[in-house]
Amino acid sequence: MAILSDYHMHTHHSGDSKAPMEDMIKRSIELGLSEICFTDHLDLDYPECFDLPEDPFNLDVSSYRSEYQKYKELYKDKITIRFGVEVGMQTQVAGDNLSFVKENDFDFVIASIHLVGKKDPFYPDFWQGDSVENIFKKTFDATLENIKLFDDYDVLGHLDYISRYVPEGDTTYSYERFKDQIDDILRYLISHDKGLDFNSKVLSKDLYADPNPCPAALLRFRELGGRIITFGSDAHKPETIACGFDRMRQIALESGFTEYFTFEKRNPIPHML
Numbered sequence: 001m002a003i004l005s006d007y008h009m010h011t012h013h014s015g016d017s018k019a020p021m022e023d024m025i026k027r028s029i030e031l032g033l034s035e036i037c038f039t040d041h042l043d044l045d046y047p048e049c050f051d052l053p054e055d056p057f058n059l060d061v062s063s064y065r066s067e068y069q070k071y072k073e074l075y076k077d078k079i080t081i082r083f084g085v086e087v088g089m090q091t092q093v094a095g096d097n098l099s100f101v102k103e104n105d106f107d108f109v110i111a112s113i114h115l116v117g118k119k120d121p122f123y124p125d126f127w128q129g130d131s132v133e134n135i136f137k138k139t140f141d142a143t144l145e146n147i148k149l150f151d152d153y154d155v156l157g158h159l160d161y162i163s164r165y166v167p168e169g170d171t172t173y174s175y176e177r178f179k180d181q182i183d184d185i186l187r188y189l190i191s192h193d194k195g196l197d198f199n200s201k202v203l204s205k206d207l208y209a210d211p212n213p214c215p216a217a218l219l220r221f222r223e224l225g226g227r228i229i230t231f232g233s234d235a236h237k238p239e240t241i242a243c244g245f246d247r248m249r250q251i252a253l254e255s256g257f258t259e260y261f262t263f264e265k266r267n268p269i270p271h272m273l
Contacts, residue, residue, distance in 0.1 A: 001272060003245040005035040005262045008086070008110065008157070008197055008232020013064045014041040015056020017236040021067050025075055027238035035080040035262055036241075037108050039232070040064055043088030044096055047118050057088060061104055082263065084108035086157060089146035090115060101152045108263040110197055110232075111150055112157030113143050121162040132172040136162065140181035147188060154263055155195040155230055158212035159185065164202055175216035186221045195228025195261065195268070196221055198252065203244025204233070211248055219255040228261050228268055249273060 010017040011024055021038065028036045043057030065083065072081045085106050087097050101109055116139050119126045127135065139162050147156060158164075159182070163173045175182060189196070199212040213221070218229070231248060235241045252260065252273055259270040 003231045003249050006233050006242050007037045007230040008039050009235045019237050023238050027241050029078050037082035037084040039084040039086040044093040082107040086110040088114045094149035097150050109153040110157040111153035121165040144185050155197045157197045158199040160213050190226050197232050198229045199232050200244040200248050201234035204240040215251050222256040
């Protein structure tokens with residue numbers, strides 16, 4: 001079997017993508033996917049960055065929904081398209097995020113940490129002034145704090161996101177080194193019937209890199225009783241849709257999962273791996 005649903009992708013409605021929605025749909029159909037979910041960014045109070053437009057992640061939901069509905073109808077005989085969002089968590093905007101989700105009719109909500117101390121690890125200056133180990137500890141602390149404040153989500157996005165951007169050659173990160181903090185996050189997710197976004201973005205550049213979360217953390221999620229996982233490429237352009245999904249499926253099977261999930265109106269729907 002193959003993974004037929006990509007549940008994490010972005011279009012021009014996100015400030016860090018220029019991809020037309022229709023191009024993402026056409027590529028998904030070419031790849032033989034049966035279902036996709038757009039998860040464009042809402043990341044309130046995001047800092048100014050030289051390479052992004054002003055307020056890059058203040059999602060225009062009306063425009064986003066309108067285009068989604070147009071293409072959902074146009075391609076209804078070829079592919080199922082769901083309406084989702086990726087919400088960037090910070091403590092000071094937790095209340096706004098909750099109101100935003102409540103006011104909209106999403107099929108699926110990803111909750112993600114992109115910022116720690118109002119800085120994004122994508123940019124090299126994030127790593128200055130502290131040790132990599134301390135930065136990881138602060139990130140996992142922030143993750144647990146935020147998923148308790150913002151509870152209206154379905155899966156936690158790319159659990160160890162910052163591992164994508166560590167300084168070249170750094171080997172600080174492993175599940176084992178931060179297992180106590182990671183396990184606290186996983187137990188909280190499980191106790192609240194939340195899932196994990198199993199995210200293959202790094203595999204678009206290196207098929208043998210560790211996805212997010214890393215295999216050891218995914219295995220631990222299953223050992224602790226976790227059951228809900230979604231597969232997402234985090235594609236910001238058509239070329240990376242469903243990247244590395246065959247390898248991701250194998251990792252999930254080796255971790256003990258027999259199902260993955262899609263969502264409709266926030267309800268999880270299981271599919272055999």
